[in-house]
Amino acid sequence: MPLYEFGDIMKNIKKPSKNKGIIAIAVMATLLVPSLMTACGVSAEASDGFGWFFNVIVQLSDGMLASLELFALTLLFSMPLGLLICFARRSRFKIVELIAKFYISIMRGTPLMLQLLVVYFGPYFVFKVPLSTEYRFYAAIIGFSLNYAAYFAEIYRAGIEAVPGGQYEAAKVLGYTRRQTFMKIVFPQMVRHILPPVTNEVITLVKDTSLAFAIAFVEMFTLAKQISASESNIMPLFVAGLFYYIFNLVVSFVMGQIEKKMNYYSA
Amino acid sequence: MKLLEINNIKKTFDDLEVLKDISISVEEGEVVSILGPSGSGKSTLLRCATMLETMDSGTMKYGGEYVVKDVDGKSVYASKREMKHFLHYFGLVFQNFNLFPHYTVLKNVIDAPIHTQKRDKAEVIERATHMLERMGLGDKLDYYPCQLSGGQQQRVAITRALAMKPKILFFDEPTSALDPELTGEILKVLRALAKRKMTMVIVTHEIEFARGVSDRVIFMDDGYIIEQGKPEDVIDNPENERVRAFLNKLSS
Numbered sequence: 061m062p063l064y065e066f067g068d069i070m071k072n073i074k075k076p077s078k079n080k081g082i083i084a085i086a087v088m089a090t091l092l093v094p095s096l097m098t099a100c101g102v103s104a105e106a107s108d109g110f111g112w113f114f115n116v117i118v119q120l121s122d123g124m125l126a127s128l129e130l131f132a133l134t135l136l137f138s139m140p141l142g143l144l145i146c147f148a149r150r151s152r153f154k155i156v157e158l159i160a161k162f163y164i165s166i167m168r169g170t171p172l173m174l175q176l177l178v179v180y181f182g183p184y185f186v187f188k189v190p191l192s193t194e195y196r197f198y199a200a201i202i203g204f205s206l207n208y209a210a211y212f213a214e215i216y217r218a219g220i221e222a223v224p225g226g227q228y229e230a231a232k233v234l235g236y237t238r239r240q241t242f243m244k245i246v247f248p249q250m251v252r253h254i255l256p257p258v259t260n261e262v263i264t265l266v267k268d269t270s271l272a273f274a275i276a277f278v279e280m281f282t283l284a285k286q287i288s289a290s291e292s293n294i295m296p297l298f299v300a301g302l303f304y305y306i307f308n309l310v311v312s313f314v315m316g317q318i319e320k321k322m323n324y325y326s327a
Numbered sequence: 328m329k330l331l332e333i334n335n336i337k338k339t340f341d342d343l344e345v346l347k348d349i350s351i352s353v354e355e356g357e358v359v360s361i362l363g364p365s366g367s368g369k370s371t372l373l374r375c376a377t378m379l380e381t382m383d384s385g386t387m388k389y390g391g392e393y394v395v396k397d398v399d400g401k402s403v404y405a406s407k408r409e410m411k412h413f414l415h416y417f418g419l420v421f422q423n424f425n426l427f428p429h430y431t432v433l434k435n436v437i438d439a440p441i442h443t444q445k446r447d448k449a450e451v452i453e454r455a456t457h458m459l460e461r462m463g464l465g466d467k468l469d470y471y472p473c474q475l476s477g478g479q480q481q482r483v484a485i486t487r488a489l490a491m492k493p494k495i496l497f498f499d500e501p502t503s504a505l506d507p508e509l510t511g512e513i514l515k516v517l518r519a520l521a522k523r524k525m526t527m528v529i530v531t532h533e534i535e536f537a538r539g540v541s542d543r544v545i546f547m548d549d550g551y552i553i554e555q556g557k558p559e560d561v562i563d564n565p566e567n568e569r570v571r572a573f574l575n576k577l578s579s
């Protein structure tokens with residue numbers, strides 16, 4: 061009765077544990093304080109002001125952490141995995157290239173939500189492995205990483221192909237090995253080319269983490285919806301939106317700084 | 328001593344036979360200019376000599392050692408390990424420089440000697456700095472290529488090639504991407520190298536320069552060498568009708 065179970069999971073969302081990294085809380089707190097202030101000013105008369113608002117934040121904080129964790133781990137795994145897939149896609153061996161192409165087309169051609177469901181329920185359906193709460197977290201990370209790796213692979217590929225052939229020729233004549241050519245000449249130039257599309261992907265990922273609700277992984281968005289429903293108040297959703305927005309402001313800022321750093325030369 | 332010896336090289340791209348039957352040898356200290364109309368195969372010849380392109384048939388020797396042997400009419404290259412040794416024999420300067428944009432001028436010059444030739448870092452840096460100074464780039468060591476003029480970039484590229492201590496240096500139209508004034512400064516560098524007896528093979532459209540600097544001029548057309556000899560013979564009194572037509576068109 062997997063479908064029934066799926067619905068059941070959706071209803072009985074368990075509160076995640078509170079023992080997450082303190083640093084992350086601190087980061088999010090400092091992140092949210094300025095917006096908190098303004099937001100409180102606006103909504104002061106609608107509810108009982110700061111106290112209520114703060115309460116929402118506290119209730120959502122576990123979700124924020126979960127979202128952050130999902131975000132960070134997805135990047136950590138999908139970026140290197142994407143490079144591997146990119147190598148496979150550019151392989152001299154036709155079969156390897158075809159497999160990579162197929163993988164990428166599936167990952168890009170089907171909904172991420174569906175992929176998450178497959179990763180989560182797949183082991184249950186195929187191997188009758190019982191579903192567990194911890195696995196939700198892993199399933200979310202596996203699902204996101206597999207999906208984002210495909211997108212990163214294509215971005216990397218475009219970045220590598222943007223390096224002019226003359227660079228390879230100069231490297232070859234100067235005696236660089238293939239490996240040295242990639243590490244010293246191609247890779248640094250590729251990184252520069254891919255920063256803008258990678259920024260796009262990262263921003264999308266911030267928002268996409270909310271899709272983890274599909275497998276009842278309790279992240280920010282899931283919690284906000286829940287609280288919003290139980291208190292018949294739109295504010296938690298608004299705070300959730302604010303969270304994603306500020307999160308993305310930070311992402312844009314950081315990526316912008318990195319791009320600036322990389323702009324020490326122009327191609 | 329013959330530094331380079333190519334015999335009966337043939338090269339076909341798809342159906343297009345670009346090098347038909349070319350033999351060329353270069354003596355130590357010799358400056359050879361290659362002239363010829365567009366599409367005659369000059370770049371392809373240089374690219375085969377520098378192993379950026381593989382030849383279909385024919386042989387090639389560097390310093391008397393076979394790089395490419397002929398086995399039943401087909402070119403057979405030396406093993407990968409032996410090739411590495413030959414790679415340090417020559418240098419190549421490109422028309423569009425191909426400097427590494429993410430490296431500074433100095434790093435462009437020193438990186439390969441240090442990391443592919445495994446030479447002593449201090450020695451390489453000292454020599455590179457000295458060479459760049461002589462090229463008039465002493466104050467540009469920490470610049471990136473994009474901050475330099477085309478002529479300066481080409482001087483860096485020449486220094487980069489020289490830093491490898493090549494025995495023979497190839498140039499493929501080293502001034503074609505440059506303005507006339509900048510062309511002059513590169514030709515000056517090449518003349519200085521010629522004076523110091525650097526062995527060079529230069530593909531160029533600068534007839535006056537070729538006449539002044541070359542020990543020998545080779546004229547290519549349609550995949551063949553149709554005339555070669557002293558510059559005053561080939562350029563001033565060409566025997567071949569097509570050479571004459573080409574030179575007339577250039578000077579008019």
Ligand SMILES: Nc1ncnc2c1ncn2[C@@H]1O[C@H](COP(=O)(O)OP(=O)(O)OP(=O)(O)O)[C@@H](O)[C@H]1O
Nearest residue numbers: 340341343345363364365366367368369370371372
């Ligand atoms: N990689 C390649 N694939 C297919 N055809 C090629 C390739 N490289 C060169 N050719 C062809 O070979 C012919 C000779 O080219 P090449 O570049 O050697 O001429 P060139 O004498 O250097 O001309 P230019 O003076 O214009 O530089 C041209 O017709 C060119 O289109």
Ligand SMILES: [Mg+2]
Nearest residue numbers: 369370371499
């Ligand atoms: Mg050419």
